[in-house]
Each structure stands twice: as C-alpha cells, then as structure tokens.
Amino acid sequence: MATFFLVIIYLAFISLGLPDSLLGSAWPVMQPDLHAPLGAAGMLFMVVAAGTIVSSLASGTVLKRFGTGKTTLISCLMTAAALLGFSASPSLLWLILCAIPLGLGAGSVDAGLNHYVAAHYKARHMSWLHCFWGVGATLGPVIMSRFIAADGSWRHGYLAVSAIQFVLVVILLFSLPLWEKVAASRTGGGETLAAEEEDIPSEKGASASVSPLRMPGVKPALAAFLFYCGVESTVGLWGSSFLVQVRGLSAADAATWISLYYGGITVGRLITGFVTFKVSNRALIRTGQLLALAGTALLALPLPSVCSLVGLLAIGLGLAPIYPCMLHETPVRFGKRNAQTIMGFQMAVAYTGSTFMPPLLGLLASRFGIAVFPPYVLLSAAAMLVCAERLNARLGKPAPSGR
Numbered sequence: 001m002a003t004f005f006l007v008i009i010y011l012a013f014i015s016l017g018l019p020d021s022l023l024g025s026a027w028p029v030m031q032p033d034l035h036a037p038l039g040a041a042g043m044l045f046m047v048v049a050a051g052t053i054v055s056s057l058a059s060g061t062v063l064k065r066f067g068t069g070k071t072t073l074i075s076c077l078m079t080a081a082a083l084l085g086f087s088a089s090p091s092l093l094w095l096i097l098c099a100i101p102l103g104l105g106a107g108s109v110d111a112g113l114n115h116y117v118a119a120h121y122k123a124r125h126m127s128w129l130h131c132f133w134g135v136g137a138t139l140g141p142v143i144m145s146r147f148i149a150a151d152g153s154w155r156h157g158y159l160a161v162s163a164i165q166f167v168l169v170v171i172l173l174f175s176l177p178l179w180e181k182v183a184a185s186r187t188g189g190g191e192t193l194a195a196e197e198e199d200i201p202s203e204k205g206a207s208a209s210v211s212p213l214r215m216p217g218v219k220p221a222l223a224a225f226l227f228y229c230g231v232e233s234t235v236g237l238w239g240s241s242f243l244v245q246v247r248g249l250s251a252a253d254a255a256t257w258i259s260l261y262y263g264g265i266t267v268g269r270l271i272t273g274f275v276t277f278k279v280s281n282r283a284l285i286r287t288g289q290l291l292a293l294a295g296t297a298l299l300a301l302p303l304p305s306v307c308s309l310v311g312l313l314a315i316g317l318g319l320a321p322i323y324p325c326m327l328h329e330t331p332v333r334f335g336k337r338n339a340q341t342i343m344g345f346q347m348a349v350a351y352t353g354s355t356f357m358p359p360l361l362g363l364l365a366s367r368f369g370i371a372v373f374p375p376y377v378l379l380s381a382a383a384m385l386v387c388a389e390r391l392n393a394r395l396g397k398p399a400p401s402g403r
Helices: 004-017 019-034 040-088 093-121 123-151 155-176 176-186 194-199 216-243 251-275 281-300 304-319 322-328 330-334 335-368 369-396
Strands: none
Touching: 004 019, 004 040, 004 093, 004 123, 004 155, 004 176, 004 216, 004 335, 019 040, 019 093, 019 123, 019 155, 040 093, 040 155, 040 176, 040 335, 093 123, 093 322, 093 330, 093 335, 123 155, 123 251, 123 322, 155 176, 155 251, 216 251, 216 304, 216 322, 216 335, 251 304, 251 322, 281 304, 281 322, 281 369, 304 322, 322 330, 330 335, 335 369
16 A cells, blocks of 8 residues: 555655646747746746745644645646646746746645654665656656647646646545545554654754754754755756857757756666665765765866766766655754644745846856856755765764665
8 A cells, every 4th residue: 555655755756746847838939929028938937936935834734734635636636726726827927826826836845754763664765766857857848849849839738737637636536535544554553643753863862852954963954955945956057058168069969967966866867766675865965965966066177078977977976876765864954843844944945046046157157257167066966065064073973874
C-alpha cells in the first residue's frame, strides 16, 4: 500500500512541475495574442511567486488543521481551475487574477508533500520526488509546443495541462483515506503524538515550547535554502545570455547547454536516490555544494568555452542532491513537532530566493555587463556552503545514511 501510495505522490509532484515551465514556453505566442507588453510575463511570474510564498508560510497551520491529504487535494483543485482560467483568459488582467490561485495552490502542496515524504519515507524517495518535479517541468513545454505547432493555440496547451490536473484531483479524492493509513504504517502505527513530538535531537537543547524560528540552526538552514534556489534559478535564467555574450556561443547552442544543465539536475536526483543507500544526507549536501562551487569556478576563469560548458553541467549535477537532501533532513534537524512549520518557512524562503536573486543579477548586468554572472553565482554558492556548514556545526553529529 505504501509503495502504491508513493506512486500517487510522485504523480502529484509531476503535476506540480507541469505549470512551472508553461508560461515561458507559451509567452512568445501569448504576448501578441493578448496585446500585452513583453515584460508582463515577469509580472505574472511575480504574482504566482507571491502567492506561493504566502501559502508556504501558512502551510504549517493549514496542514495541521486539514491534514496533508485534504490540503493536497484542495491545492491541486485550485491549480487545475487556475490553469483552466488561463486557457480562457481574454486579457492580461484575467491572467493576473488566475495567477493568484495558481501560486496559492502550489505553495501548500509543495510544503505538504515535502514534509510527508520527509517524515514517512527514506531519503532516496525525496530525491526521486524532486526528480519527478523535473519530469513535469520538462513535459510542460513539450505539451505546449505540440499544440502551438499544431494550431498556434497556447490556450489548448493550458487546457490540456488543466485536464491532467483535474484527473489528478479525482485520483487524490479517492485516495484520501490512504494518507493517514500509510502515515500510521510508516511510523509503526502505535506511536503516540507525544512520542513523535519528543524526537527533537537532544544536542539542540531546545525546549518544546521554543518558537520554531528561534530554534538553533533554523536561520542558517533558511539562508541555505535561499542561496540554493538563488543559484539554481539564476543559472537557469542568465546562463544562456552569458554563453552567448561572453563565450561567443550561438543562441541555439547556449539553449542546448542550459537544457543539459537542467538535465544534470534531474538525472543527478535520480542517481542520488540510489546513493542515499550508502551515503548520509549531510555528506551528499556537502559534496554537491563543493561540486557546484567547482563548476562556478570554471565559469569564472578565463578558460576555453568548453570549460564553461563543463562548468554548467557540473553545477547541475552538484545542485541535484542539495535541495531534496536538505528537505529530508528537516525532521531530523528540528524534530517532527516543528517539521511542518519549518518546512513551510523553508519553501517560502526558497521561493523568495528564486524570485528575487535572478532579477538582482539582471540589475547588476544592466550596469556592469553580463560578465558579472560568474562571480555572482560563485559568491552565492559560497554563501550557501557557509550557511550549511554553520548549520552542521550547530547540530553536531550527522544522522545515519539511508534516512
């Protein structure tokens, strides 16, 4: 039952990734069709991101009141309805209104599923969970491009993805009774809530009454999430421009290498799921950060273009284990009592990093040129490593591998 239910969770994460890449692939057709300014895509992205941040911050309270199953169902229903609204929107204003539930739905389901898997499954499943997000993010543009190529309609692409989301809503509706049954079976069924809430590691020396944000290690943990997502999204958004303007590649070749960067993240997470059988989360996080730093160094050094390409691939592979392993460590680091709330804060800070750090580079690049890209990413990756090591120092001995 637990394995079958895990398939449903994987499907939910594919559906979470599907809308994330739709706007960028559809905007060249949407923009003239709606007579919208070119920069309106950024405004839509910000509205979705703002909704996601708000729902992530509130997810701890929402999940405790409604449970992960009902929250996931309602969130997916909101997402499906929002995408249906996108397909029928007659103007930019309607797109903005539909972007609000799209963001609100994404934040709660992201935090809820991450907490559920971290609490009830081993580390490999967290890595594979985020691998399936990559599958969804890859399929979104594929679906959209087929409809655009067939009849030039971006609306049909949004309608198709909305239909997929509604199918998932039906599956989640019938699987509602399984959430508590699987959770009970994964925790032994006989553990009391009090027993679960007492598993805050003793080396933290934190009282159960301490606010989660004041627990030792929470602030560097949140900072590590901010810098991680900042690095991931900055490389994805500006890497192609750097390769074209500084390294002299063609736009087509640069786009191919950026797709390989995302492919490195997806494949790396698939591999990480197997590696967690033998290696601890903490070791994988540190190794990934060092590999990402090495990749950014290759970008920064005045070496042949092929070294920059290898650097991008190294960054993708290095980033692969960091995010899922940090998420899976949340209950280990801060205890099950606080994990739901802290997971929501982590999601909010992560989305904040991916929302604001790439535009910050854009401002710097407009003033100093895109050549600031490598040092910006290098400093961000170094800050991520420093925050993670500060967290390790506060928490002491790592948990055993395979958690």
